[in-house]
Amino acid sequence: xxxxxxxxxxxxxxxxxxxxxxxxxxxxxxxxxxxxxxxxxxxxxxxxxxxxxxxxxxxxxxxxxxxxxxxxxxxxxxxxxxxxxxxxxxxxxxxxxxxxxxxxxxxxxxxxxxxxxxxxxxxxxxxxxxxxxxxxxxxxxxxxxxxxxxxxxxxxxxxxxxxxxxxxxxxxxxxxxxxxxxxxxxxxxxxxxxxxxxxxxxxxxxxxxxxxxxxxxxxxxxxxxxxxxxxxxxxxxxxxxxxxxxxxxxxxxxxxxxxxxxxxxxxxxxxxxxxxxxxxxxxxxxxxxxxxxxxxxxxxxxxxxxxxxxxxxxxxxxxxxxxxxxxxxxxxxxxxxxxxxxxxxxxxxxxxxxxxxxxxxxxxxxxxxxxxxxxxxxxxxxxxxxxxxxxxxxxxxxxxxxxxxxxxxxxxxxxxxxxxxxxxxxxxxxxxxxxxxxxxxxxxxxxxxxxxxxxxxxxxxxxxxxxxxxxxxxxxxxxxxxxxxxxxxxxxxxxxxxxxxxxxxxxxxxxxxxxxxxxxxxxxxxxxxxxxxxxxxxxxxxxxxxxxxxxxxxxxxxxxxxxxxxxxxxxxxxxxxxxxxxxxxxxxxxxxxxxxxxxxxxxxxxxxxxxxxxxxxxxxxxxxxx
Ligand code: AGP
Numbered sequence: 237x238x239x240x241x242x243x244x245x246x247x248x249x250x251x252x253x254x255x256x257x258x259x260x261x262x263x264x265x266x267x268x269x270x271x272x273x274x275x276x277x278x279x280x281x282x283x284x285x286x287x288x289x290x291x292x293x294x295x296x297x298x299x300x301x302x303x304x305x306x307x308x309x310x311x312x313x314x315x316x317x318x319x320x321x322x323x324x325x326x327x328x329x330x331x332x333x334x335x336x337x338x339x340x341x342x343x344x345x346x347x348x349x350x351x352x353x354x355x356x357x358x359x360x361x362x363x364x365x366x367x368x369x370x371x372x373x374x375x376x377x378x379x380x381x382x383x384x385x386x387x388x389x390x391x392x393x394x395x396x397x398x399x400x401x402x403x404x405x406x407x408x409x410x411x412x413x414x415x416x417x418x419x420x421x422x423x424x425x426x427x428x429x430x431x432x433x434x435x436x437x438x439x440x441x442x443x444x445x446x447x448x449x450x451x452x453x454x455x456x457x458x459x460x461x462x463x464x465x466x467x468x469x470x471x472x473x474x475x476x477x478x479x480x481x482x483x484x485x486x487x488x489x490x491x492x493x494x495x496x497x498x499x500x501x502x503x504x505x506x507x508x509x510x511x512x513x514x515x516x517x518x519x520x521x522x523x524x525x526x527x528x529x530x531x532x533x534x535x536x537x538x539x540x541x542x543x544x545x546x547x548x549x550x551x552x553x554x555x556x557x558x559x560x561x562x563x564x565x566x567x568x569x570x571x572x573x574x575x576x577x578x579x580x581x582x583x584x585x586x587x588x589x590x591x592x593x594x595x596x597x598x599x600x601x602x603x604x605x606x607x608x609x610x611x612x613x614x615x616x617x618x619x620x621x622x623x624x625x626x627x628x629x630x631x632x633x634x635x636x637x638x639x640x641x642x643x644x645x646x647x648x649x650x651x652x653x654x655x656x657x658x659x660x661x662x663x664x665x666x667x668x669x670x671x672x673x674x675x676x677x678x679x680x681x682x683x684x685x686x687x688x689x690x691x692x693x694x695x696x697x698x699x700x701x702x703x704x705x706x707x708x709x710x711x712x713x714x715x716x717x718x719x720x721x722x723x724x725x726x727x728x729x730x731x732x733x734x735x736x737x738x739x740x741x742x743x744x745x746x747x748x749x750x751x752x753x754x755x756x757x758x759x760x761x762x763x764x765x766x767x768x769x770x771x772x773x774x775x776x777x778x779x780x781x782x783x784x785x786x787x788x789x790x791x792x793x794x795x796x797x798x799x800x801x802x803x804x805x806x807x808x809x810x811x812x813x814x815x816x817x818x819x820x821x822x823x824x825x826x827x828x829x830x831x832x833x834x835x836x837x838x839x840x841x842x843x844x845x846x847x848x849x850x851x852x853x854x855x856x857x858x859x860x861x862x
Contacts, residue, residue, distance in 0.1 A: 256283065256325060256326060256327050256328050256340070256352075256353070256354040256446065257275055257278030257279075257283060257324075257325065257326035257354070257445075257446055257447065257450065258323070258324070258325055258352050258353075258354050258412055258414050258433070258444065258445060258446040258450075259271050259274035259275055259278070259323070259324040259325075259414075259443070259444070259445050259446075259450045259451070260322070260323040260324070260352075260414040260416075260424050260426065260443060260444035260445070260469070261274075261320075261321070261322055261323075261424075261441065261442075261443055262320065262321045262422075262423070262424040262441065262442055262443075262469050262470065262471050263320055263438065263440055263441025263442065263471045264320055264440055264441065264471060265320065265441065266318060266319075266320070267288075267290050267317075267319055267320055267321060267322030268288060268290055268312060268316070268317055268318070268319075268322065270322075270443075270454070271288045271290075271322050271323070271324030272288070272305065272308070272309060272312065272324065273453065274324060274443075274445060274450035274451060275288075275305055275308075275324045275325070275326050275450070276305055277449040277450045277452070277453075277495070277499070278326055278445075278446070278447055278449060278450050279304075279305060279326065280449075280499045280650065282328055282648030282650065283304075283326035283327055283328050283648075284302065284303075284327060284328065284329050284334035284630070284631060285300065285301060285302040285303060285326075285327045285329070285334050285335070285336070285338070285339035285340075286300065286301065286303075286304070286305050286307075286308045286324070286325060286326045286327065286339065287299060287300020287301065287308065287324070287325055287327075287339045287340055287341055288300070288308070288312070288317070288322055288323065288324040288325075288341070289322055289323050289324075289341035289343075289350035289352075289416060290317035290318070290319040290321070290322035291319045291320075291321040291322065291416055291417075291418060291421045292317050292318055292319040293318075293319070294418055294421065295347065295418060296343070296347050296348065296349075296350055296416070296417075296418050297315060297317035297319075298341055298343060298350055299311050299312055299315045299317060300325075300336065300339040300340065300341065301336055301339060302334050302335045302336050302338075302339060305326070320471070321416055321421060321422070321423075321424060322416065323341055323350060323351075323352045323414040323415075323416055323424070323444075324341075324352070325339075325340035325341055325352035325353075325414075327339055327340055328630075328647065328648055329630035329631055330356050330380070330630055330643065330645055331356070331357075331360065331378060331379050331380045332377055332378030332379045332630075333378070333630065333631045334630065334631045337376055337377045337378075338377045338378055338379050340352045340353065340379075340381055341385075341414075342376075342377065342379060342381045342382040342384070342385045343376075343382075343385055344385040344386045344388060344389030344390075345371075345373050345374065345386055345389060346389065347418075348389065348417055348418050348419060349385055349388055349389045349392070349415065349416070349417045349418075350385065350415070350416050350417075351381060351384050351385040351388060351413060351414070351415050352381075352413070352414040353380075353381040353384055353411055353412070353413050353414075354411065354412040354431045354432075354433075354446045355409060355410035355411040355412060355429070355430060355431035356380065356409045356410055356520060356523050356524070356645060357380035357381070357383060357384065357407050357408070357409040357411065358408045358409040358523055358524035359406075359407065359408045359409070359524075360379075360380035360383045360407075360409075363383050363387065363406060363407065364383050364386075367383070367386050367387070367390065371390065373386050380409070383407075384403055384407065384411070384413065387402075387403035387406065387407070388400055388403050388415055388417075391403055392417070392419070394419075396415065396417050396419070396420045396423055396425050397423075397425055397466055397468050397477065397481070400413065400415055400425050400427055400466060401427075401466060401481065404427055404429070404466075408524075409429075409430075409523060409524065410429060410430030410431045410519070410520065410523065411427065411428070411429050411430070411431055412426070412427075412428050412429075412431035412432060412433035412446050413425075413426055413427045413428075413433075414426050414444050415427075422470055422471070423468060423469065423470060424442070424444065424468075424469040424470075425466065425467065425468055425469070426444040426461070426466070426467040426469070427465070427466045427467070428461045428462065428463060428464075428465055428467075429463050429464060430463060430516070430519065431446065432446050432447060433445075433446060433461040433467075434446075434447070434448060434451075434458045434459065434460055434461060435458060435459040435461060435467055435469065435474050435476075436450075436451035436454060436455045436457070436458055437455055437457040437458065437459065437474055437488065438454050438455045440471055440472060441454070441471055442469040442470070442471065442473075442474050443455070443469075444467065444469065447498075447499075447501065448491055448493070448498045448501075448502075449495060449498040449499050452491065452493075452495055452498055456490055456491040456492075457488045457489075457490055457491075458488070458489050458491060459474060459476060459486045459488065459489070460486075460489055461476065464478070464479040465477060465478060465479075465484065466481070504843075504849075505651065505839070505843075505849040505850050506650040506651040506850045507651035507653055507655060507743070507839055507849050507850055508839055508849075510649055510650070510651055510655050510656045511655045511656070511702070511832070511835050511836060511839065512702055513646075513647065513656050514655070514656045514659055514660075514695075514698050514702075514832065515694075515695035515696070515698045515699050515702075516647075516695070517644075517645075517646040517647060517656040517659070517660050518659070518660065518663060518691075518694045518695050518698065518828075519695050520645040520646065520647070521644055521645050521646060521660040521663045521664060521667075522663065522667075522691060522692060523645065525667055526667075526688050526691070526692060529681065529684065529685045529688060530674060530684070530688075531667050531670045531671040531674060531684075531688065532671075533642065533667060533668065533671045535640060535641060535642055535643075536624070536640050536642065536668070536671060536672075538672065538675055539675070540675055540676060540677065542622070543572075543672055543675045543676045544676060545593075545594055546572075546574060546594055546595065546596040546622070547574060547594040547595070548574060548575050548576075548577070548590070548594065548595050548596075549568050549572075549574060549575070549576040549577070549595070549596045549597070549598065550576070550577050550578075550579060550584070550589065550591065550595060550596075550597040550598070550616065550621070551564050551565060551568075551576060551577070551578045551579070551597075551598045551600065552578075552579045552580075552581050552584050552597060552598070552599050552600075552609065552612045552613070552616070553580075553581055553599065553600035553601060553606075553609055554580060554581050554582065554601070554606050554608050554609055554859070555654070555738065556602075556653075556654040556657070556658045556661075556735060556738060556739075557600040557601055557602060557606075557609070557654075557657075557658075557661060558578070558580050558581070558600075559658070559731060559734050559735040559738065560600055560658055560661035560662050560665065560735075561578045561598070561600055561665075562578050562731040562734065563662050563665060563728060563731050563732075563827050564576070564578070564598065564600075564662075564665035564668075564669065565577075565578045566727070566728070567665055567666060567669040567824075568665075568669045568672070570669075571669045571670060571672070571673035571678060571679045572669070572672055572673050572676055572678055573678055577589075579612070580608075581599075581606065581608035581609040581611070581612040582608040582862065584612040584615065584616075585611055585612050585615040589615070589616070589619075591615075591616050591619040591620065591621045592619060592620050592621070593620035593621070593622075595616070595619070595620070595621040595622070596621065596622050596624070597613070597616040597621040597622070597623045597624070598623075598624050598625075598626060598665075598668070599612065599613045599616075599623060599624070599625050599626070599634060599638060600625075600626045600627070600661055600665075601625070601626075601627050601632075601634050602627065602628045602629070602644070602649055602654055602657035602661075602858075603627070603628070603629055603632065603857065603858035604625065604627035604628070604629040604632020604633055604634035604635055605629070605632055605633055605634070605858045605860050606634075606858060606859055606860065607859065607860050607861055607862045608859070608862055609634065610633055610634060610637065611862060613625070613634060613637055613638060614637065617637070617638075617639075622639055622640075623637075623638040623639045623640070624638055624639065624640045624641070624642060624668070625637075625638035625640070625641045625642070626641075626642050626644065626661060626664045626665070626668070627641060627642075627643065627644065628643065628644040628645075628646050628649060628657050628660070630643060642664050642667070642668060644657060644660040644661065644664055645660075646660040649857075650850065650857070651849070651850045651857075652742070652743075652850065652851055652852055652855045652856065652857045653739055653742055653743050653838070653849075653852065655739075655835045658735060658831065659828050659831060659832070662827055662828050663691060663694070663828060666687060666691055666825065667691075670684050670687060670688065686822050687822060687824060687825060689822070690821050690822035690824075690825035691825060691828075693821065694821075694825070694828055694829070697818075697819040697821055697829055698828075698829065698832060700819050701818060701819070701829060701832045701833060701836075702832070702836075705836060707816075708833065708836035708837050708839070708840050709840045709843075709844075711798070711814075711816075711837060711840070712837055712839075712840030712841040712843070712844050713840075713844055715746070715769060715837075715841055716841070716844045716845060718746060718767065718768075718769055719746060719747060719767075720746075720747050720748075720749075720763070720767070720768045721737075721740065721746055721747070721748045721749075721768065721769050721770070721771065722748070722749055722750075722751055722756075722760075722763075722764070722768060722769075722770045722771070722790070722795075723736045723737045723740075723748060723749070723750040723751070723770075723771045723773070723834075724750070724751050724752070724753040724756060724770060724771070724772050724773070724783075724786060724787075724790070725750075725752075725753055725772065725773035725774070725775075725776075725783065726752060726753050726754060726776060726779035726782060726783050726786075727776050727778070727779050728775070728776050728824075728826070728827045728830075729753075729773035729774065729775055729776050729779070729783065729800075729830070730750065730751075730752045730753065730773075731827070732773055732775075732827050732830045732831050732834070733750040733751070733771070733773050734750040735831050735834065736748075736750070736771060736773075736831060736834030736835075736837070736838070737749060737750035738750075739834055739835055739837075739838035740834070740837065740838040740841060742838075742852050742855060743838055743839070743841075743842035743847055743849055743852045744838060744841035744842040744845050744847055745842075745845070745847060745852075745853075746841060746845075753772070753782070753783050753786035753787075754782060754786060756786060756789060756790065757786075757789055761789060761790070761793065764790050764793040764795045765793060765794060765795070766793075766794035766795065766796070768795055769795065769796045769797070769798065770787075770790045770795045770796070770797045770798070771797075771798045771800065771834070771837075772786075772787045772790070772797050772798070772799050772800065772812060773799075773800040773830060774787070774799055774800065774801050774805075774808055775800065775801065775802055775818070775823070775826045775827075775830055776823060776826075777823050784807070784808065784811055787799070787808075787811050787812060788811060791811065791812070791813075796813050797811070797812040797813050798812065798813065798814050798815070798816060799811070799812035799814070799815040799816065800815075800816045800818065800830060800833060800834075801815050801816070801817055801818075802817070802818065802819075802820040802826070803817045803818065803819055803820045804817075804820060805817070816833045818830060818832075818833065
């Protein structure tokens with residue numbers, strides 16, 4: 237029962253991919269301790285800096301710092317802002333490195349307004365330039381959020397809600413905002429678009445937060461705020477205003493969860509939460525990077541001369557990140573027509589790789605701290621390669637050492653088993669390979685537009701798969717007792733099989749092996765019996781017939797075969813025992829969808845086998861040793 241509600245909440249929050257934590261308070265108690273306690277409840281999501289802003293004796297006190305909350309706490313002992321209205325923030329950096337100045341809250345050009353923000357403002361640079369040009373504004377930070385504070389101050393003419401509305405009208409992107417001003421010390425204003433925001437309803441006090449855990453100690457009654465809505469809080473009243481600024485009636489959602497469940501957005505495990513966050517994560521990875529049918533990657537900006545100079549590409553990573561690189565290889569080879577080698581990082585530097593200044597080397601790492609990958613990066617740089625990091629953590633070591641960095645913006649990934657980071661790594665590689673091919677002039681416009689359109693439809697197509705979650709629980713039940721399992725496929729399907737196999741192994745402890753479907757008959761087929769289920773991935777059109785023949789090889793040995801096919805494929809039904817269908821999309825983009833059923837299968841297999849899903853035995857989230 238709780239799960240069904242939680243799914244509803246998650247979907248209301250758009251499956252919420254939180255990058256930062258927001259807390260706001262207005263009431264009759266001291267705001268600072270409430271803000272700090274609320275931020276501590278959001279720590280689990282990962283952050284790199286934190287801060288609070290409190291309206292104090294008609295003035296605004298902002299205390300913020302890079303680092304963890306204990307550092308902020310020390311600073312607060314020194315400044316100890318006293319007031320009954322305030323906002324707090326834990327930052328997961330997207331624009332601008334983790335440091336004091338880039339931490340939130342951000343002020344406008346005076347000390348009259350403060351803003352906290354969760355999300356990404358796509359057009360912040362353009363707006364920033366306008367404010368500098370038109371008003372000579374001076375900005376302290378590199379962040380997109382500070383632009384919002386300047387905009388609100390710019391539009392303020394005695395009505396804080398109106399000023400926030402006007403700012404919303406010009407900013408593009410995603411946001412959950414908390415805004416306070418010394419001009420209206422009895423009001424807390426908030427707004428939401430694409431990033432989660434809730435209102436906590438208290439007695440003589442009210443709260444805002446990006447996530448329920450932050451306010452559970454004070455109230456279990458919340459409003460779930462929807463896109464385009466603005467919230468006006470006083471200590472005695474919470475008003476939700478729709479896009480026409482009309483008050484909205486909203487049902488109070490009474491939170492039944494305990495604190496621990498709340499940290500997972502109500503999901504039973506972080507891994508399931510992160511699987512369900514994928515639609516939102518995809519939107520954030522794509523945010524601002526596809527414009528007029530072309531890829532826009534300001535963080536790369538290579539010239540044609542530079543791209544033409546590369547004669548070879550290496551893609552280097554570990555584990556799941558390595559598996560994502562296997563998909564990147566055919567993309568880059570196909571679009572740029574230059575050879576690509578994909579290497580496991582721990583092997584790369586011991587094999588005297590042929591790297592020179594005509595080499596492009598991509599290093600993929602969710603954490604950006606994997607020792608093997610960092611060592612490989614340093615090796616490639618020393619040999620003259622141009623290096624690009626693809627990572628999820630802003631300011632991570634890999635982002636500071638590579639020449640260029642493309643961020644996933646997938647939001648914190650807590651579960652050891654990587655899910656949304658893997659799929660957003662794939663999306664990032666589609667974007668990078670199309671971008672480089674556009675610079676080189678080696679991809680035709682139609683092909684690029686088809687791929688980019690398919691990428692933009694991924695969130696909706698992913699939701700269709702996630703909607704069938706109960707099916708995967710039943711399927712996992714049927715695999716509960718099995719000890720050996722094969723994943724087979726050809727080309728992209730084989731690489732998805734490799735990732736699906738790792739997912740199953742690392743959290744359910746079922747021994748699984750991914751095999752190139754055409755290779756089974758060269759030896760491994762000897763292991764196939766009625767007790768070895770086989771997951772056969774048959775999505776790629778150009779190898780479909782051959783894969784069907786390979787499936788017949790295993791069914792002829794009595795294997796139980798679960799096919800993974802495109803919607804509408806009835807042919808495969810004649811060959812396998814059951815079929816998992818995914819939405820039929822541009823074939824070359826189907827790997828992003830294909831892995832999601834395998835993530836769910838692995839997740840439920842681990843659940844039914846009583847394994848520790850989020851922290852599987854022997855494993856760490858980031859392997860910082862070689
Ligand atoms: C994936 O599920 C594993 N947790 C592991 O293989 C991981 O992908 C690998 O350790 C690389 O981590 P990174 O992406 O942070 O570099």
